[in-house]
Amino acid sequence: MTDTTIPATVSPLRAPLEAAGARWAEVAGREVVRHFGDAAAEYQAVRQTAGFAERADRARFRLWGKDPARMLHGLITNDLLKAPAGQGVYAAMxxxxxxxxxxxxxxxxxxxxxxxxxxxxAREALEGTRDHLKKFVPPMFAKWAEATDSLIEIGVYGPRSAELLAAVLGTEIPADLAEDAFVEPEFAGARLLVAATREAGLEAGFDVFVPAEQAAALWAALAEHGTAIGARPVGFGTLETLRIEAGRPRYGIDITEETIPTEAYQEAGLMERAISFTKGCYTGQEVIIRIAHRGHVNRHLRGLLLADSAAPSPRTPLFNPENGRESGWVTSAAFSPRMGQTIAMGYARRELEPGATVRLGAADGPEARVVALPFGRE
Incomplete structure (x- = not known):
């Protein structure tokens, strides 16, 4: 049987997270650290030095066998087979x-x-991905298993993140590593995978995939070496604020099974990173190519500036003030320290371009200004 899913277990980082003052929340049935008692300080750490976090909001699979790359290649929007050594691929399934x-x-x-x-x-995509792999990956060519509990993900984000990792790992980590590129240093006798990301506020950052047996030791080393530069542990709340500031959609809230990927990626500047228009066939390709030939989708993921309005709930409707019609909805929202106001992402009809205004919740609701993503790009 191919699916050897490991049941959820207590994280090897539970004890050090508790010791650091973790306050808990839940994402897709999994406990995550909401914050460590001072969310403002966590945000400033990522913006000024570095912050590190257990990414319990994420999940992982491992594929192996005769030709795992070719099997996954036929299920995703990007060209996995042409990616050079050391370059990961971001894509949609x-x-x-x-x-x-x-x-x-x-x-x-x-x-x-x-x-x-x-x-x-994302953890929200776990069940759908598992079912898709069961259906479309023949065991003759590739086997797979969930690796969420055996391979722990620790994020290290901020302008001094490479410096912190170099101190912990005893080897240089290129600060200018391209997004999704990775290196594989060793730590405590284990081989890590360190992948570059810009999701945390577009700051330099890395996601470190570490075997569960070495995760606590890596966390302790990050905490010890981080003290010298003012780095600190950060929670999911801070990471969400930074993600929204970066204009990066998250599956389960900004992207769902209702979403065609071009709606989320086109105006957020992620098309080139996520979709290849030259690769061979993949599941769902016909729809993507048809939209590309048509030249547009009917709605786009946009930024919203809300001034001093409270952060709206997901699915709060957006109304076009020119005709009073419902023209979209909010996905993610947070107060942004960088922008000095509440910001949100949401889907708006394509005629509501940056510079337009919309109303929140009702035709006469609070006003919001539509802006390009990422925030601050204008």
Whole structure:
């Protein structure tokens, strides 16, 4: 049987997280740290030095066997087979009708001469991805298993993140590593995968995939070396604020199975990173190509500036003040320290371009200004 899903266990980081003052929340049935008692200080750490976090909001799969890369390549929007060594791929996984089951990062690596893939997804996409792999990955060519509990993800984000990791790992981590590119240093006798990301407020950052047995030691080393530069642990609340400031959609809230990926990616500047228009066939490709030839989608993910309004709930409707019609909805929202006001992302009809205004919740509701993503780009 291919699916060897490991049941959820207590995180090896539970004790050090508790010791650091963790306050808990839940994401897709999994406990995550909401904050460590001072969210403002956590935000400033990522913006000024570095912050580190357990990414319990994420889930992972491992694929191996005869040809795992080719099997996954046929299920995602980007060209995994042409990615050079050390370059991961960001992509969407689609239904045959072009709807989004997951957005993911896939990393090809060699393990003792055999090909292996690490696939990183949002926890909200776990069930759909599992079902899709069961249906479309033949065991003759690739086997797979959930690796969420055996491979822990720790994020290190901020302008001094590379410096902190270099101190902990005893080897240089390139600060200018391209997004989704990765290196594989060793720590405590284990091989890590360190992938570059800009999701945390577009700051330099890295997601470190570490075997569960070494996760607590890595966390302790980050805490010890981080003290010297003012780095500190950060929670999911801070990471969400930074993600929204970066204009990066998250599966389960900004992207769902209702979403065609071009709606989320086109105006957020992620099309080139996520979709190849030259690769061969993949599930859902026909819809994507048809939209590309048509030249537009009917709605786009946009930024919203809300001034001093309270952060609206997801799915709060947006109204066009020119005709009073409902013309979209809010997805993610937070108060932004960088922008000095409440900001949100949401889907708006394509005629509501940056500079337009919308109303929140009702035709006469609070006003919001539509802006380009990422925030501050104007």
């Amino acid at each position: 689609l239904t045959p009708k072009g709807r989004t089951l997951a957005d993911l990062r896939a990393f090809r690596r060699d393990v003792d001469g055999a090909a292996e893939l690490i696939v990183d997804i």
